[in-house]
Amino acid sequence: MTLSAGEGTGSKLAAPARGVRQRMSFAWLGVVPFLLFALLFLVLPTMKIVVGSFQTNDGGFTLANIANLFQPSILAAYWISIRISVASALLGCLFGFLVAWAVVLGGLPGWLRSPVLTFSGVASNFAGVPLAFAFLATFGRLGLVTLILRDWFGINIYGLGFNLLSFGGLTLTYLFFQIPLTVLIITPALDGMRREWREAASMLGATGFQYWRLVALPILWPSLLGTFALLFANSFGAVATAYALTGSSLSIVPILLFAQIRGDVLQDPHLGYALAFGMIVVTGIANFVYIWLRTRSERWVK
Amino acid sequence: MADPFLSIRHVEKSFGTTRVVQDFNLDVEAGEFVSFLGPSGCGKTTVLRMVAGFEEPSSGNIVVAGKDITRLRPNQRNIGMVFQAYALFPNLTVAQNIGFGLKVAGASRADIDRRVTEMLALISLPQMADRYPYQLSGGQQQRVALARALAPKPKLLLLDEPLSALDAKVRVSLREEIRTIQKELGITTVFVTHDQEEALSISDRIAVMYGGKAEQVGTPFEIYNRPATKFVANFVGTLNVLEGTVADAAAGTVVVDRQQLSLKGKLDGSRPGEALSLALRPEAVALGRRADSDASLSGRIADVHFLGSVIRIRIGIGDRIVSLDMFNNSSAPPPAVGEPAEISFSSKDVLVLH
Amino acid sequence: MKANRIWSWIFLALGILYFALPLIGTLEFSLKLRRGAYSLDAYWVVLGDPRFQQTFLYSVMMALATIVVGVLLVVPTAYWVRLKLPGWRPFMEFITLLPLVIPPIVIVFGYIRLYNTSSWLPLTGSAMGTNILLMFGYVVLALPYMYRAVDTGLRAIDVATLTEAAQSLGAGWVTILSRVILPNVAVAVLSGAFLTFAIVIGEFVMAALLSRPAFGPYMQLLGANRAYEPAALAVIAFAITWGCMALIQVVSRFAPKTPEQPH
Numbered sequence: 001m002t003l004s005a006g007e008g009t010g011s012k013l014a015a016p017a018r019g020v021r022q023r024m025s026f027a028w029l030g031v032v033p034f035l036l037f038a039l040l041f042l043v044l045p046t047m048k049i050v051v052g053s054f055q056t057n058d059g060g061f062t063l064a065n066i067a068n069l070f071q072p073s074i075l076a077a078y079w080i081s082i083r084i085s086v087a088s089a090l091l092g093c094l095f096g097f098l099v100a101w102a103v104v105l106g107g108l109p110g111w112l113r114s115p116v117l118t119f120s121g122v123a124s125n126f127a128g129v130p131l132a133f134a135f136l137a138t139f140g141r142l143g144l145v146t147l148i149l150r151d152w153f154g155i156n157i158y159g160l161g162f163n164l165l166s167f168g169g170l171t172l173t174y175l176f177f178q179i180p181l182t183v184l185i186i187t188p189a190l191d192g193m194r195r196e197w198r199e200a201a202s203m204l205g206a207t208g209f210q211y212w213r214l215v216a217l218p219i220l221w222p223s224l225l226g227t228f229a230l231l232f233a234n235s236f237g238a239v240a241t242a243y244a245l246t247g248s249s250l251s252i253v254p255i256l257l258f259a260q261i262r263g264d265v266l267q268d269p270h271l272g273y274a275l276a277f278g279m280i281v282v283t284g285i286a287n288f289v290y291i292w293l294r295t296r297s298e299r300w301v302k
Numbered sequence: 303m304a305d306p307f308l309s310i311r312h313v314e315k316s317f318g319t320t321r322v323v324q325d326f327n328l329d330v331e332a333g334e335f336v337s338f339l340g341p342s343g344c345g346k347t348t349v350l351r352m353v354a355g356f357e358e359p360s361s362g363n364i365v366v367a368g369k370d371i372t373r374l375r376p377n378q379r380n381i382g383m384v385f386q387a388y389a390l391f392p393n394l395t396v397a398q399n400i401g402f403g404l405k406v407a408g409a410s411r412a413d414i415d416r417r418v419t420e421m422l423a424l425i426s427l428p429q430m431a432d433r434y435p436y437q438l439s440g441g442q443q444q445r446v447a448l449a450r451a452l453a454p455k456p457k458l459l460l461l462d463e464p465l466s467a468l469d470a471k472v473r474v475s476l477r478e479e480i481r482t483i484q485k486e487l488g489i490t491t492v493f494v495t496h497d498q499e500e501a502l503s504i505s506d507r508i509a510v511m512y513g514g515k516a517e518q519v520g521t522p523f524e525i526y527n528r529p530a531t532k533f534v535a536n537f538v539g540t541l542n543v544l545e546g547t548v549a550d551a552a553a554g555t556v557v558v559d560r561q562q563l564s565l566k567g568k569l570d571g572s573r574p575g576e577a578l579s580l581a582l583r584p585e586a587v588a589l590g591r592r593a594d595s596d597a598s599l600s601g602r603i604a605d606v607h608f609l610g611s612v613i614r615i616r617i618g619i620g621d622r623i624v625s626l627d628m629f630n631n632s633s634a635p636p637p638a639v640g641e642p643a644e645i646s647f648s649s650k651d652v653l654v655l656h
Numbered sequence: 657m658k659a660n661r662i663w664s665w666i667f668l669a670l671g672i673l674y675f676a677l678p679l680i681g682t683l684e685f686s687l688k689l690r691r692g693a694y695s696l697d698a699y700w701v702v703l704g705d706p707r708f709q710q711t712f713l714y715s716v717m718m719a720l721a722t723i724v725v726g727v728l729l730v731v732p733t734a735y736w737v738r739l740k741l742p743g744w745r746p747f748m749e750f751i752t753l754l755p756l757v758i759p760p761i762v763i764v765f766g767y768i769r770l771y772n773t774s775s776w777l778p779l780t781g782s783a784m785g786t787n788i789l790l791m792f793g794y795v796v797l798a799l800p801y802m803y804r805a806v807d808t809g810l811r812a813i814d815v816a817t818l819t820e821a822a823q824s825l826g827a828g829w830v831t832i833l834s835r836v837i838l839p840n841v842a843v844a845v846l847s848g849a850f851l852t853f854a855i856v857i858g859e860f861v862m863a864a865l866l867s868r869p870a871f872g873p874y875m876q877l878l879g880a881n882r883a884y885e886p887a888a889l890a891v892i893a894f895a896i897t898w899g900c901m902a903l904i905q906v907v908s909r910f911a912p913k914t915p916e917q918p919h
Contacts, residue, residue, distance in 0.1 A: 030736035031744070034729055038751050041792045042799075045766020046758055052769065098667045106664030116668075121901045122894075123675060125854045129875040130893035133886040136879075138681030145677055176678065179671070196389035199356060200447075202376040203383040204403035204454060214402070218393040230756060237759025240860035244876050254761050261765055261865055269769075276762045283757050300393045300434040 050280065052273035065274035073251065078278065081236060081253040084167055088174035089231035093224060095175070096182020103183075104190040117187060120180035127177045132244035135173045139164050165246040173245065174235045181234065182227050189223040222294045229290035233283045253279055305368060307332035307490050308353070308458060313362035315348055315514075322348050324514045326362070330507075333488045335481065337501040340511035341537070346494045349511075350460055353492065355379050366458055382451030382489075383460040387467035389447055390435040396446050397422070397431040403454035421449035424483060441472040448480065452487065459484070461493040465500065477504050498538045502526060510534045532579070532655045541581040542624040543655075544599075548576045554649075556580065559620030563597050565649045579655040586651035587626040589615060589637070595646035599624075603641045617643050679894065686887035698888035707874055715863075715871035718787070719856035722794040723849045726802045729795065731845065734806045735837050738815045752803040755796050764793055764862045786866050793862045798852040805851070809844025810837075846907045854900040858893055 056062045069075070102108055103116050126134075138145050141158060149155040163169055193216060201211040239254040248259050253275065260272040306329035315323040323345040330336050338346035351357045353364055355376035363372040371379055390399050398405075400421050401414040409417075422428045425445040435443055444464050451459060461480070465473045481504050484491050495501050501508050502522040509519045510533075518530040529535035546556040546563065551574060554566040558580065565580075572578070591598055601619035613636050616625045624645060628636075637643060689697040702708055737744050755763070767789055771779040779785040818840070822832045838845070860872035875893070879886040 027736075027740040028744075030740060031733050031748075034733040037729055037792070037795075041767070042751070042754060042758075042763065042796050045763055045770050048766045048770045049762055095667075095671070099671045102664035102667040105660075106667070107661040108664045108668065112668070118901060118905060119675070121904070122898050125851070125901070126894055126897050128858045128860050129872055129879065130858060130890035133875075133879055133890035134678040134682040134894070137685035137887040137890070138678040142685075144681035144684050176675070179674075194388060196385045197391060199354075199376070200383065200385060200389045200391070200450075201402070201406075203354060203379075203381060204406060204450070205377045205380070206402070206406040207377060210406045214406070215391045215393065219391075233757050233759070237761060239759075239761050240858075240872065240876070243860070244879050247880065254759065257761055257765070258861070258865070261761075261768065272765065273769075276765050279759055279762055283759065287757055300395075300436065 046280065049273050049276045052270060053277035055270065055273075057270065065270045066277070068268075068271050069274050069278055074256070074275070077251045077253050077256050078282070080167060080251070082282065084170050084174065084252065085232045085236040087167070087171045088178050088235045089228050091171065092175055092178025092182050092231045093228050096179045096227070097186055097224065099179065100183045100186040100190055104187060105193070116183065120183040123180040124177050124184060127238065128240035129244040131173065131176055132241045135164060135169075135176070136245065139169070139172070165250050170242060170245070170250070170252075173241060174238065178231050178235065181231060185227045185230070186220075186223060189220055193219065218297070221297050225290050225293050225297070229287050232286045236283055236286075237279065306330055307334070307367060308492070309365040310349065310353070311362055311365070313349065313352060313359045313364065315345075315352060315357060316360050322514050323352075323359075326514075326516060328509055328516065328519065330490055330492065332490055335484055335491045335493065335504065335506045337493045337495055337505040337508045338511055339495055339498060339501040339508050339538070341496055344511040345514040346496075346509075346511045347462060348514075350462055350492060350494050353458070354381060354383055354460055380454070380456050381458045381460060382454070382456035383462065384444065384447045384451050384464040386463045387440065387444070390443055390450070392435050395432050395434055396427070396438070399435070399446055400450045400453050402450060407454060417453055421453050424452070424486075425449045425479075439472075440468050441476050444468065444476060445479070448483070452483075452489070457490070459489050459491040461491065463494055463496070465495070466497070473500070480504070502538070510537060512537070529653065535581055535653055535655060540584055540625075541653075542584060542587065542622075542626075544580045544582070544619065544622050544624070546578045546580050548572045548574050548578060550574060558599060559601075559622070561599055563599070563649070565597070565652055565654070568649070568652065568654050581653040581655055582624065582647055582651060584626050587624060587645050587647045589617075589626060589628060589643060589645060591644060591646050595648055597649045597652070598644055598646040600642060600644045603637050603639050603643050606636050606639060608636065615643075617645055619645075682887045682890045682894075686884060686891050689884040698884040699892075702878075702885050702888050702892070707869075711869050711871045711874035714869055715857050715859075718791055718794060718870065719853045721791050722798060722856050723852050725791060726795045726798050726852060727845055727849070730799070730802045730806050730848075731838060731841065732833055734803060734810055735815065735833065738807070738810050739819060748803070752799050756800050760793075760797060761861050761865070763796060764865045767793060768865065780866070786868060790862055790866050790868050790870075793866075794852070794856045794859065797855055797859070797862075798848070801851045801855075802848040805844045805848035806841055809841035813840045843907050843910050847904045850900040850903045850907075854897045857896055 053065050054061055054063070056064070069078075099116070103113050135143075137143055139157075139162075140146065146157055149157055164173070197215055197219075198211055201215055202208075206214070237254060239258050242250060242252055242255055243258060246255070248255055257272060257275045257279070260275060308328075308330040310326055310328045313323060313326045314321065326345070326349055328336070338349060340346045348357060352359050355371070355374060359372060363370050365371070366379075366381075391402065394402065397418045400418045404414045404417055418431070419428070422431060425448060427442060427445060427449075430438065430442065430446070435446070438446065447464070464480070465477055468476065477500055493501070493504065502525070505522055507519060507521055508525050510517045510525060512533045518525060518534045520528075520530075525534060525538055529538060535541060544558050546558040548569060549555040549557050549562065551569045551572040554564055554569050556563045556565055556569065556578060563580075569578075588595065599619050601617045601624070603615065604618040604623060605614075605616035607614040607616075608630075611630050612627045613630055614625060614627050615637065616623050626645065686698050687694040687696070689695060689701070733748075737748055768780065771777050771785075771789055773781040779789040815837070818836055819832055822836045827836070858872050858875070859870065860876060863870035864873045864876070875886070875889050878889060
């Protein structure tokens with residue numbers, strides 16, 4: 001699954017069902033309320049979208065909705081969405097990993113750890129509309145950083161082609177919650193790295209680089225993959241930040257879908273289904289790739 | 303005489319203001335098996351980690367085969383090390399773990415394979431090559447860790463409490479296996495442990511450590527029978543300790559619980575009236591009077607524990623307890639609690655601890 | 657080791673710079689409403705706005721309702737799965753992580769289509785119905801965090817033994833859950849609750865698409881029409897998030913220590 005670090009998901013799931021089996025026949029009744037809830041408010045709504053994207057207005061089967069996705073403007077929206085998500089997930093993983101590394105293994109004083117983790121908890125939840133405001137107030141045309149760079153250093157970032165309402169700007173903004181999210185997930189994984197591994201490697205003649213390449217990174221790889229998959233889905237589905245930043249001016253998929261649902265732009269509801277279905281497919285593929293890579297790289301885990 | 307193979311000279315280590323190791327000196331001959339024995343916090347692991355290169359001595363130096371390695375990085379020392387537990391790389395198979403040292407040194411695949419097969423045979427786990435560490439028992443993991451440490455043919459082998467995480471039975475069989483392999487390869491070995499039985503059974507020599515210093519260095523026989531300090535006497539083996547008062551130093555008489563004991567020649571330099579501790583190994587004490595004993599004390603049976611082949615008897619002498627073991631004898635029932643009893647021992651077995 | 661430490665400080669410094677700048681920038685911007693001098697005017701405008709008060713109150717109520725329903729749904733389920741259906745854990749984990757994979761906008765789109773006025777369950781037909789639907793949506797969003805927190809909390813206590821002890825004293829299921837299990841996982845539940853609060857209070861997409869007068873859409877609207885007030889709102893929202901996280905830290909101090917688990 002996507003959140004991987006917390007407790008080594010999957011490793012101890014096979015807890016023996018001690019003596020429960022023989023009289024288990026009605027035990028499942030206890031989770032019926034939950035399953036009913038999940039069915040009504042999670043599974044069925046999603047299925048409705050999936051089915052709807054293959055239906056005509058009067059309920060017949062069609063591939064026309066899906067085919068309609070393949071028009072330049074929609075393809076372009078998917079493309080920029082995927083690019084932003086990949087970029088913000090990759091950079092989020094990279095910088096988040098470096099910060100987590102610095103705090104856990106990099107020899108920083110121990111008291112720094114707690115504030116960094118607390119701040120990560122706050123920043124990873126500081127998303128949506130207020131985040132957009134914060135970046136507008138900082139990197140917008142009258143933002144603090146923009147003005148400081150212009151007035152003190154004579155650098156006009158907007159003159160150099162920077163635009164907050166763009167691929168780069170949105171990626172920069174998303175990193176504000178992507179990096180701390182990585183820190184939160186990777187820190188426990190780094191805590192799990194035993195000092196003995198590093199020492200054993202160096203006793204056997206390995207350099208620091210060899211240790212990372214042959215031991216540390218392979219061990220951390222599943223956590224990093226999981227983080228990437230989560231970060232990707234996180235930014236691919238994000239609406240609020242982008243909408244508050246750009247209104248409808250930047251055509252990324254969730255904004256397109258938002259406008260479609262509101263009835264602002266497109267009038268065909270089934271194209272909306274197809275747009276949403278496309279989003280499920282993209283995050284689904286991302287997670288499938290993750291699970292596939294993870295099972296390949298985790299043969300050594302119980 | 304040839305120079306020692308490993309020489310630790312005047313090594314000191316401080317963390318902040320606490321001195322963990324003070325003026326530690328030890329020479330180890332080639333092929334020798336030396337144990338560092340002591341309670342936790344005595345500095346034994348710190349000394350080992352300085353030999354390994356994980357800690358830098360505050361002063362002094364460490365020489366291996368005539369070369370000063372004090373400032374060398376761990377990965378340049380060519381020393382093998384086995385850790386307490388769980389130090390196998392979990393993402394690598396047994397064979398990959400064992401071959402790791404050769405791989406990072408750039409050995410050819412054929413060479414690695416050959417050496418791995420050799421090492422697997424040495425630790426008698428030839429069929430485990432493709433297992434992952436989590437599929438092995440604790441004892442098997444430590445054997446693989448040993449093979450991994452030995453595979454690159456290190457000059458020196460360091461063992462950092464490699465048996466402490468294992469259960470008792472495996473601990474005994476593995477320590478015998480380690481000793482066999484060590485003798486077979488003739489590799490100079492330093493072994494750190496807090497378990498005196500382990501140290502006594504496995505070592506050529508033992509350095510008993512306390513408070514960052516070596517209290518005594520000697521063969522297991524010397525350490526056990528002729529402890530140089532009170533700490534060594536107490537830490538190695540079990541002791542019965544009696545409190546006595548010197549009556550006549552020249553004649554060697556001591557009063558214990560209002561009874562006179564004669565310890566000729568053991569009290570030189572003591573003053574009359576001085577308080578002493580007299581220590582006796584349990585195996586040196588017998589119940590009842592024996593022909594070869596020249597000293598005896600009487601008391602009362604305080605406790606009898608039937609342990610199967612052995613019966614442990616505790617005898618109260620004044621406010622002190624002396625415990626001794628006797629073999630079970632089906633025709634003679636053990637004494638009853640409360641009975642008066644006499645213990646006897648040879649005065650030369652008494653350790654006088656000032 | 658020395659080189660490591662230098663790099664660590666560099667990474668940390670860059671991180672602090674990146675995260676501090678937007679916060680400082682926002683704070684500075686929010687104080688500039690009055691020309692030529694720093695003032696708290698933007699805050700007074702925002703706080704004095706009746707729509708702010710209404711929407712904020714609405715979102716607080718929604719968050720509280722979400723927490724209550726979420727706890728009632730998650731605690732008994734997680735407890736039951738631990739006690740009786742350990743084989744179901746992978747499945748439960750899969751279900752509870754789905755909301756992280758399916759974008760919220762897709763879920764709410766499904767709601768709109770599934771529960772519209774002409775459907776079998778016309779929740780969107782009335783304001784109350786829509787409120788309930790939105791609240792269920794929030795429960796779904798909070799599910800991954802809530803379930804995980806409670807499940808981790810349950811791991812720290814011996815569920816089976818506690819249950820048997822309570823049963824041997826004659827307690828029924830409701831008593832066991834409310835008097836034995838819930839107090840023991842209270843810290844985990846509270847952590848999940850504060851996180852849920854932080855998520856719900858600023859949520860935008862679901863509320864906007866279901867047309868409810870929540871705080872998220874209000875902020876967006878204000879952002880589209882004003883210059884300095886949004887920055888003040890962002891500062892307020894950040895403070896609320898910080899408060900929630902601080903409360904999690906505070907209650908975590910009272911968590912029972914997780915015993916060593918045999919793997």
